[in-house]
Amino acid sequence: MSSPDLYGLRERFETDNILLCFNGPISRSLIEEIGNALKNYLKSEQLSPASALDVFAAYIELTQNIRHYATTSQLPGADTATVIVSHSEDCYRVAAGNIVKLDDGHALVARIEAFAKMDKVELKAAYKTQLRQPRDENAVTGAGLGLIDMARKSSKPMQSTLRDIGDGTAYFSLSIQI
Template sequence: MNASDLYALRERFNQDRTLLCFNGPISRSLIEEIGNALKNYLEIDQARPAEAMDVFSAYIEMTQNIRNYALKNGYGDTDAAATVVIARDPEGRYTVTVGNRVELADGERLVRRVAELASMDKAELKAVYKTQLRQPRDPSAATGAGLGLIDLARRATAGIEATLSPHGDGRGFFSLSVVI
């Protein structure tokens, strides 16, 4: 990337009101460091405490899911990379958007689940959360109780959305965005 391309990227970030952007392999310590930076940005941006907590919680949930998925699938650094963007939309709401490479079947399942959750109102999401909370967990399951996506949908003030871009190698790029 040359200097003029970097300037154009900076201008795009400013235009999109991007607070934080990261792209690359993600580790537990990096999630923590970016989280600390995010807390500082939210403080400087004078986010309301409840709003800041929702943004931070969404960031943690989303990035930990990416890291756990990459570890579970034995991905190397290239495939274990995450893209994270936190910005403000024109209405002043925060958007937390993350993406990573996934197996196509996993991505398709996630896109369907997110669409299902996005179609629910707050009362339906609360009921689904409580039902999921009461479900017995399979001790041999590699993932959690399935509450993370439901919780993200509950925190969203203006929606949750997922997309999948297939890459022809049995994998695709999964993107998840939540507006808080």
């Protein structure tokens, strides 16, 4: 096994203004530790408290969704996440990805595309409608508010990709700009 080109990786991080990058199995404690590092970085950058909270909230939502999906789907490799936080042109981008079942990925991409067509007023209405929906006590997922909330906080429509990787699985990624 050859040694990785760390300088080349560093150069790529600088070119793409990547502040934080993680690739590997995600756990609750790891989400918390990386989140603390992100909070400290945002504080040092003197980002407005509201913007810092939005960036942090997007990171938490994305990573917790991956962890929850990995637990409920029991799909091998679904707990291995790639998470990137970058900064450019006065905005932050939070992106995360993991392996999903192909059908689940298509459904998620369709939802995100629907949100991308909504303006802020429509997203607020969708959020309120979802908030009022009765929760199924036996449901294994949350109320579904997190994705809508991220769409509301994003300064541009969320972007998602789905790459078929065979055997009924795909690599799903979601990116939010704040």
